[in-house]
Amino acid sequence: MPGAFEGETVTRRRFMTAVTHSAGGIAAAAFGLPALGFAIGPIFKRQPFEWQIIGTPADFTEDNYATKVITIVAGIGEAGKSIAYVRKRNPQIDTEPHDQWNNYIALSSRCMHLGCPVRYVEAAARFVCPCHGGVYNFRGEVAGGPPVRPLDRFYTYVPPVGHPGHGYIYLGPRYSVNSELERFSPRDPGEPLDGIGQYLYPSRFDTPVRPSIANLPLPPTVPGVGS
């Protein structure tokens, strides 16, 4: 090794340089990596989602949507609220498979183009988005404009007779559907789910599991009513 002392495989100057650089690198990584993980952590975090009561069977019909204010993120006031359009399942119209999660059809008001709030226009039986003209039919399927998939839905649950919470409609987490109304884990607006869409836009690491129906939150007891 030129420049090195006899029997040494590296010059002392080069060895010192390497040591200093590694020490600096380790020191920088010691604060840099935790800080980076801290910043990107939410990507991997599983968000809890509780069942919430949205009404009683008397609130909903088969041929019109009721507007319900729901909580998407608790504890942040208005910014955490959203709107769901809810109706009773109508077997004549709703041809997708029936199970215990869709006795009531709850559509998200979030437009599947870029996330603006759609409103239900009863006279036209259409959902219309104010931002870029997206239109959805009565079942929430795309009827026109730029949206890439039907409106997202929420799981709904009706506790059977004798179970806690009976007589109320519960709304659970959101899920996404493709144009066949097949269920997918919740995606963000603008991400198509037909064809290769579901592979181009993978589900997030933190896909929420459907919360258990064992511990449904019970409605607040009204003083003087029932027991």
Next chain:
Amino acid sequence: MPLPKLLKRPAAPAPGEPAPMHPVEAAAEAGITVVDWIDERTQLSQGLRWMMFRKVPKGINWAYTLGSATMFAFLNQAVTGVFLAMYYRPDVNGGAYESIRNINDNVFLGQFVHGMHKWGASVMIVLIFLHMGRVFFFGAYKYPRELTWIIGVVLLILTLAMGFTGYLLPFDQRSYWATIVGVNINNTAPFLGPYIGDFLRGGPEFGATTLSRFYAIHMMLIPGIMAALIGFHLYLVTKLGISAPPWLKAHEPEAVQEVVEV
């Protein structure tokens, strides 16, 4: 009433004695001494001379000031932004909107400073594109100034990111929905999009930390990077010199033009 002693013209010095200094002169002298003291230890004046008194080509015009104008727009944003931060509260539960309302309605000059920041943002974008147009149409991005151009493009992107993150901070309906749409546009990038969206929002939904996240990115992360890159941009401008306007004919040095006799 006699003049105070300080303001009186000093009496003529006795022969052989140095003339006593007038107080104004003495003050100026003290200032020069302080500056000299600092400069002797830092040699900053060399750098200033290198930057401010450099040679520029013939034929430059007002279009060459657009870069400086952009920098002053940035400084305006930095200064007004720092002071807005003294009154702003990134509270997603109504506090952010309320603090902006307080700035606009109650704080002395609040509406003015907020307006400077808000309109200054648009002015900065306009100036950047005019500056970029000047550089492009004058061909000033060519060798050896490519790196200056690339850094400029990064600065443009960072400025747009500042616009995006700053737009949420007033936290009114327009801010909220513009951010929802903006984040969802990011989501539409294949493969990485959903993760970018989660990073921006701090979770799968617009939540409690989205606003503070945008606030931190807006007032600390990006401005720091931008200030460093602007410094590097200016260093390159000074180091490489500015290019002559394209209509100016390059003159060969006379020595080259000499006819060689065969």
